[in-house]
Amino acid sequence: MRDRDIFQMALGLTPPWEVEFCEFSPEKKRLDIRLSFPRGSVFVCPECGGSGLKAHDTVDKVWRHLNFFQYEAWLSAKVPRSKCDQCGVRLVSVPWARPGSGFTLLFEALGMSMAGTLPVKTLAGRIGVQDTRIWRMLHHSVDAARARQSHAEVSSGNLEKFKICAHPCR
Numbered sequence: 001m002r003d004r005d006i007f008q009m010a011l012g013l014t015p016p017w018e019v020e021f022c023e024f025s026p027e028k029k030r031l032d033i034r035l036s037f038p039r040g041s042v043f044v045c046p047e048c049g050g051s052g053l054k055a056h057d058t059v060d061k062v063w064r065h066l067n068f069f070q071y072e073a074w075l076s077a078k079v080p081r082s083k084c085d086q087c088g089v090r091l092v093s094v095p096w097a098r099p100g101s102g103f104t105l106l107f108e109a110l111g112m113s114m115a116g117t118l119p120v121k122t123l124a125g126r127i128g129v130q131d132t133r134i135w136r137m138l139h140h141s142v143d144a145a146r147a148r149q150s151h152a153e154v155s156s157g158n159l160e161k162f163k164i165c166a167h168p169c170r
């Protein structure tokens, strides 16, 4: 099995995305995995979900991924912008990262799990990322979790059921 195939499987890539090449540099202490898609691939509009859209152009993106043993691992790709009749030109969503993030979903998940037990500054040092980027990631996760919650059934009579503090501390 070639290294490209191993990383393709390990990353769980689905068509049209594939590993174009991998470059491992012990001197630079990093693994770079370049992702690409075959010419003529079609994409989904991130706004309306319209499918079958060709790449209008591409934007270079880089994401920090989970370490490869003791080496930093980075993914990069030319991410297509689709041209949708309804929504115009939009950067398509990639399956390994949320829009606008410089981390892969797996890297964010690791960071979030460590953030439960470590102060942000310590966590930032451990994973080699600026603490301001960790804070942005945490704020995003907390905001997303809050947006998913509904407090419609909460009343003063059933606070215990929802484990919400009734003390006037907030």
Ligand SMILES: [Zn+2]
Pocket (backbone or CB within 6 Å): 045, 046, 047, 048, 049, 050, 084, 085, 086, 087, 088
């Ligand atoms: Zn659209």
